[in-house]
Amino acid sequence: MNYPPSVKKLIDLFSKFPTVGPRTASRFVFYLLRLSKEEIEELINSISNLKKTVKICSFCFNPFEGEEEFCPICSNPSRDRTLLCIVEKETDLLSIEKTKKYRGLYFILGGTVSRLKKADIEKLRTKELEERVKNHPEIKEIIIAINPTVQGEATALYLERLLKPFHKKITLLGRGLPVGGELEYADEETLSSALEGRK
Amino acid sequence: MNYPPSVKKLIDLFSKFPTVGPRTASRFVFYLLRLSKEEIEELINSISNLKKTVKICSFCFNPFEGEEEFCPICSNPSRDRTLLCIVEKETDLLSIEKTKKYRGLYFILGGTVSRLKKADIEKLRTKELEERVKNHPEIKEIIIAINPTVQGEATALYLERLLKPFHKKITLLGRGLPVGGELEYADEETLSSALEGRK
Amino acid sequence: MNYPPSVKKLIDLFSKFPTVGPRTASRFVFYLLRLSKEEIEELINSISNLKKTVKICSFCFNPFEGEEEFCPICSNPSRDRTLLCIVEKETDLLSIEKTKKYRGLYFILGGTVSRLKKADIEKLRTKELEERVKNHPEIKEIIIAINPTVQGEATALYLERLLKPFHKKITLLGRGLPVGGELEYADEETLSSALEGRK
Amino acid sequence: MNYPPSVKKLIDLFSKFPTVGPRTASRFVFYLLRLSKEEIEELINSISNLKKTVKICSFCFNPFEGEEEFCPICSNPSRDRTLLCIVEKETDLLSIEKTKKYRGLYFILGGTVSRLKKADIEKLRTKELEERVKNHPEIKEIIIAINPTVQGEATALYLERLLKPFHKKITLLGRGLPVGGELEYADEETLSSALEGRK
Numbered sequence A, B, C, D: 001m002n003y004p005p006s007v008k009k010l011i012d013l014f015s016k017f018p019t020v021g022p023r024t025a026s027r028f029v030f031y032l033l034r035l036s037k038e039e040i041e042e043l044i045n046s047i048s049n050l051k052k053t054v055k056i057c058s059f060c061f062n063p064f065e066g067e068e069e070f071c072p073i074c075s076n077p078s079r080d081r082t083l084l085c086i087v088e089k090e091t092d093l094l095s096i097e098k099t100k101k102y103r104g105l106y107f108i109l110g111g112t113v114s115r116l117k118k119a120d121i122e123k124l125r126t127k128e129l130e131e132r133v134k135n136h137p138e139i140k141e142i143i144i145a146i147n148p149t150v151q152g153e154a155t156a157l158y159l160e161r162l163l164k165p166f167h168k169k170i171t172l173l174g175r176g177l178p179v180g181g182e183l184e185y186a187d188e189e190t191l192s193s194a195l196e197g198r199k
Helices: A005-015 A022-034 A037-053 A090-099 A126-135 A150-166 A188-196 B005-015 B022-034 B037-053 B090-099 B126-135 B150-166 B188-196 C005-015 C022-034 C037-053 C090-099 C126-135 C150-166 C188-196 D005-015 D022-034 D037-053 D090-099 D126-135 D150-166 D188-196
Strands: A054-056 A063-065 A080-087 A104-108 A141-144 A169-172 B054-056 B063-065 B080-087 B104-108 B141-145 B169-172 C054-056 C063-065 C080-087 C104-108 C141-144 C169-172 D054-056 D063-065 D080-087 D104-108 D141-144 D169-172
Touching: A005 A022, A005 B037, A005 B063, A022 B037, A022 B090, A037 A054, A037 B005, A037 B022, A037 B037, A063 B005, A080 A090, A080 A126, A090 A104, A090 B022, A090 D188, A104 A126, A126 A150, A141 A150, A150 A169, A188 D090, B005 B022, B037 B054, B080 B090, B080 B126, B090 B104, B090 C188, B104 B126, B126 B150, B141 B150, B150 B169, B188 C090, C005 C022, C005 D037, C005 D063, C022 D037, C022 D090, C037 C054, C037 D005, C037 D022, C037 D037, C063 D005, C080 C090, C080 C126, C090 C104, C090 D022, C104 C126, C126 C150, C141 C150, C150 C169, D005 D022, D037 D054, D080 D090, D080 D126, D090 D104, D104 D126, D126 D150, D141 D150, D150 D169
Parallel strands: A080 A104, A080 A141, A141 A169, B080 B104, B080 B141, B141 B169, C080 C104, C080 C141, C141 C169, D080 D104, D080 D141, D141 D169
Antiparallel strands: A054 A063, B054 B063, C054 C063, D054 D063
16 A cells, blocks of 8 residues: 555655654654644645745845844844854754854854765855855954864865955864763864863 | 744644654754745645545545545455454554555554543544444454553553453454564563463 | 783773673773772682582573582473473573563573574584483473574574474464554564464 | 572672673673683683782872883873873773873872762872872973763862862863764853854
8 A cells, every 4th residue: 555646745845854754754744634624724824924924134044034134133233243153054053142152143054065066065155155254344253163073074174265365264163072071982083172172 | 032933833833743843843944944935835735735635534544545435445345354453543554554464454543542531532533443343243353553552552451441342352463572672671571472472 | 001911901801791892891990900909809709609609500501509410490390391492591591580471491502693604503502402302302392582683583593493303393482562662663574473463 | 580699799799890780790690601711710810910910100090010100101201290180080091192182191080979078079089189289399280181071070170179279270171062063962051162162
């Protein structure tokens, strides 16, 4: 026995959602089949409203609701306009905001690349990034806050090269032992950074 | 910084999906925000089509596509109508079908209950189950194929009591060591079942 | 900086212990270095006593303490001498005893083999097993209670072939869903067995 | 059926080894029972030799082999005697040595404490630590390289207070994202440290 075509189609679409595989996607579809007509309409309306009411900030690409061109962070006059923090995705921006330790602006790159192939890099917002840095001479420091994973490091390296001509201070997030970490299980690079960054 | 209301609303709706928490739900919303207008429409149409094209079988509650009243399994004349297998959910039915070892009919209960409270049990299709068994004297054996978890066992016990008055043979899935299992880590009940079920 | 030779030697010996890798082995050695002279002596005496006071049963290879030739299970007149249960190792015997569902005798094979090579099989007690079965015509059923892992199954297959000429009833532990298992995550073989073994 | 007393005794002793529970301890005993007389003697001799041939360094408590009073690190004239690094245990010292980024001396504290109770603290080498710092005015910086776990942090806090009267520079390992870490899963403290420690 196989899934009917309309179920299959929706499993395919849900399988493209981040972290979702075919098994979870099929559970989503069976969940929808059990919802009432009103609940389905509520979901459809919410998805359809999203694009209508949510705007993407013209500076940092952060989604927000409102008539303005810029998001609440970018339009906040008390933020430090000499700092630009490049993050991979929207949830990373929120993680940094939660620390309340950063008062500058952001730029959401839109992903990372494993290989520095042209086709891959074009999916990132590198042109928009270059433009922001070029048009905003008030920026003094650019913080590359990309995950220190293999793919993140390749992307950070690419960004460092890309932004070098603008002669700004370029920094990376500090490496070290995370809260709850143990020396015994730390790799040599993390431990070296923790030693060098002692204070 | 907080999420805009329309984002929050959709995070709430996605958080009700099975296996999805708020973090994953927010990643779903940011994923949708990056889709094109056409891709959003494709998703909305697929969700909206689901309820229109997919019917729920009048006997077993299995979803299928077609004009008929009964699903392909229930309307297949070669299936054994003396066997009825009760499963918790649609994916469990598919798991059993994949083994190709079962040729009878199914009944999708729609869930399990942790407490045998009236309010909880009313969410299950117990009335429909009783009706099926009553109206189908050709059924000789009822297989309760509910997960042997704590909640599943409570539900199985309830079903056994519920179906007792119909004087059918009632069976449960065999317990034992799963493929790849080890005696050393098996609980006593599983190991006892494996010993008793040796062959 | 490297470990001193006597530390290295002991790390090597502890690394051969089941489940122990070099990292854990080195923690064992540093633990010993912190013990008092009396505690070290207690450990050494206990290890040295083990071989002196613990005998291996002449029938089943189960370790026990005493002057007798046979272990308490084998010398218990109320055990059922028509049943012989082959297990891989001592802890598996204990797991089965804990269920209190088995009243026959045991035979500890001493391991499993991944390949049916002569050199590997010679490490198992297959000759002793053949001898036991040959010399004990009262045995009616032989239960192969080996883990249903890939390696265990290869060994079980080998034992079935080995014991065939003795014309005894040969059984395997029942397969099925373990307590707490879920249909959705069960492999097809386990689910097929659970269906066939329903009761 | 129960374990014989001499087996039980040894299971108890092995259960005190770091990371070992009763199940693993019993597997160790069954492993020993299968060893030859010669292999058991080799193990006993190695344990017994350990205390005889391995000395504990009179300065840092690092185990080493030799006639000298001090370990190879402490007696190496090229090590930087102005730096003292406090670690919890021997394997942590080795982890730091592997990075080849540290050229100072060490002090092995011998554990951490969860509560700052006198009875607990007396198990640590705090008196010896105070003595080292007092008698070695050449020490300029003390690096507390204790795991940033809850227990480790309590211990580090205690050490900071203990060493304050000596007016040395006291530092802690840098916090931050470890190699392979992700912003999304980092706690706020780690992310704050990573931001502040950017470079």
